[in-house]
Amino acid sequence: MVGLIxxxxxxxxxxxxxxxxxxRLLPVARGEAYLPLLQGRILGNLFFEPSTxxxxxxxxxxxxxxxxxxxxxxxxxxxxxxGETLFDTVQMVDGYTDIIALRHPRQGAARYxxxxxxxxxxxxxxxxxxxxxxxxxDLFTIRQAHGRLDGLDVVLAGDLRYGRxxxxxxxxxVRFGCRVVLASPELLRMPSEIVEDLRASGGDVTExxxxxxxxxxxxxxxxxxxxxxxxxxxxEYTKVAGAYKLHARDLADVRSEMxxxxxxxxxxxxxxxxDSTRHAKYFQxxxxxxxxxxxxxxxxxxxxxxxxxx
Amino acid sequence: xxxxSSMRRVTAIRNGTVIDHIPAGGALRVLxxxxxxxxxxxxxxxxxxxxxxxxxxxxxIKVEDRExxxxxxxxxxxVAASASVAIIRAYTVAEKREIxxxxxxxxxxxxxxxxxxxxxxxxxxxHRLRVVxxxxxxxxxxxxxxxxxxxxxxxxxx
Numbered sequence: 073m074v075g076l077i078x079x080x081x082x083x084x085x086x087x088x089x090x091x092x093x094x095x096r097l098l099p100v101a102r103g104e105a106y107l108p109l110l111q112g113r114i115l116g117n118l119f120f121e122p123s124t125x126x127x128x129x130x131x132x133x134x135x136x137x138x139x140x141x142x143x144x145x146x147x148x149x150x151x152x153x154x155g156e157t158l159f160d161t162v163q164m165v166d167g168y169t170d171i172i173a174l175r176h177p178r179q180g181a182a183r184y185x186x187x188x189x190x191x192x193x194x195x196x197x198x199x200x201x202x203x204x205x206x207x208x209x210d211l212f213t214i215r216q217a218h219g220r221l222d223g224l225d226v227v228l229a230g231d232l233r234y235g236r237x238x239x240x241x242x243x244x245x246v247r248f249g250c251r252v253v254l255a256s257p258e259l260l261r262m263p264s265e266i267v268e269d270l271r272a273s274g275g276d277v278t279e280x281x282x283x284x285x286x287x288x289x290x291x292x293x294x295x296x297x298x299x300x301x302x303x304x305x306x307x308e309y310t311k312v313a314g315a316y317k318l319h320a321r322d323l324a325d326v327r328s329e330m331x332x333x334x335x336x337x338x339x340x341x342x343x344x345x346x347d348s349t350r351h352a353k354y355f356q357x358x359x360x361x362x363x364x365x366x367x368x369x370x371x372x373x374x375x376x377x378x379x380x381x382x
Numbered sequence: 383x384x385x386x387s388s389m390r391r392v393t394a395i396r397n398g399t400v401i402d403h404i405p406a407g408g409a410l411r412v413l414x415x416x417x418x419x420x421x422x423x424x425x426x427x428x429x430x431x432x433x434x435x436x437x438x439x440x441x442x443i444k445v446e447d448r449e450x451x452x453x454x455x456x457x458x459x460x461v462a463a464s465a466s467v468a469i470i471r472a473y474t475v476a477e478k479r480e481i482x483x484x485x486x487x488x489x490x491x492x493x494x495x496x497x498x499x500x501x502x503x504x505x506x507x508x509h510r511l512r513v514v515x516x517x518x519x520x521x522x523x524x525x526x527x528x529x530x531x532x533x534x535x536x537x538x539x540x
Binding site: 155159179 | 493495497498499500501502504505506507523524525526527528529
């Protein structure tokens with residue numbers, strides 16, 4: 073069974089189909105309609121790392137569609153602490169469930185789990201690798217705001233080195249013909265192999281350390297959190313991180329339809345003054361995680377979402 | 383200089399393996415990959431940077447009293463896909479063995495990325511590296527997708 077491990081597993085047409093299905097599921101995600109498309113199906117949530125939004129939105133998505141969820145629970149009390157391999161854990165859960173959502177601290181864990189499982193695996197984040205379901209909700213949010221995905225100017229800002237959300241998203245944006253600006257401190261630049269891949273696939277990609285100079289020409293500004301522990305000392309962190317913060321006053325000269333996104337949780341990279349501007353879309357983005365994961369669960373379980381073209 | 387005279391720079395061997403047409407400078411990596419640099423119990427002769435019609439210049443290795451097996455040929459393909467391998471018995475070429483880099487290298491070397499899932503010693507699935515560019519020998523881990531550095535990879539032989 074084919075799951076969703078990286079964005080390479082979906083063609084652009086597949087992406088549009090999933091986003092269209094998600095659009096049709098909006099009333100169900102909001103609780104305004106009940107559509108038990110996944111009744112009798114069970115999702116196995118295997119989260120080996122802390123997660124709030126991803127785990128809860130998978131769970132909500134499954135339950136909104138009438139399905140059920142079993143959780144691995146706290147890793148420190150599960151068989152993992154006794155030294156069970158990922159292979160064995162997946163083999164077990166594979167027998168209990170119809171589909172698996174996995175988050176794991178090690179890169180490549182999702183592909184590994186898919187090779188070990190018969191049921192489809194959804195990658196909910198593997199180390200600094202990929203996070204394709206986040207990318208799908210990001211694309212949904214961008215399309216919702218701009219009515220299209222192609223030809224947009226997108227700034228990805230903050231920790232581009234370790235941030236798996238921006239790794240997956242950058243590939244997808246380039247595939248849809250977006251121009252991508254990578255704004256980060258030197259220490260946290262996008263890994264060179266990813267930049268090379270983006271350019272090799274024809275991407276218009278620019279690297280800069282100046283976020284604020286990139287704002288005026290942007291349709292989307294995608295902020296990420298810069299973690300203190302990435303720096304040798306706190307002074308260095310304070311100096312660098314300050315340049316990657318947004319305040320409402322920074323948005324005076326931006327395009328009127330520009331949107332600010334963030335995978336959350338934020339610390340102080342987006343000042344609360346931005347929340348009340350028309351540019352702020354990060355809470356909408358978090359809600360969109362439910363509806364896009366509903367569409368992905370349906371697709372991977374082979375269930376059609378009603379209302380599409382016959 | 384002819385190929386024959388290049389070969390004669392070291393004594394002919396009675397039994398063993400001759401690895402010819404190693405890209406110049408690659409012989410030491412080959413020795414590492416085949417475990418012949420440290421603790422080899424058989425005589426090994428090495429010729430480096432000799433002229434070659436095919437490659438411009440090349441390295442040659444002669445290993446006495448040992449015939450390379452399929453696993454070793456797969457390892458060799460990683461660092462010297464252009465090499466030719468001759469098995470020598472009683473001073474004559476008894477067999478020529480082809481080496482080629484396929485689409486994937488399975489259970490030959492481990493991914494070099496320290497946070498790859500395959501670093502867990504008890505995970506049972508095979509170590510798989512995808513060949514993304516055969517001519518340039520660019521490999522990526524099937525699981526984590528990281529590009530592999532050949533110098534680091536030769537230290538990760540299974």
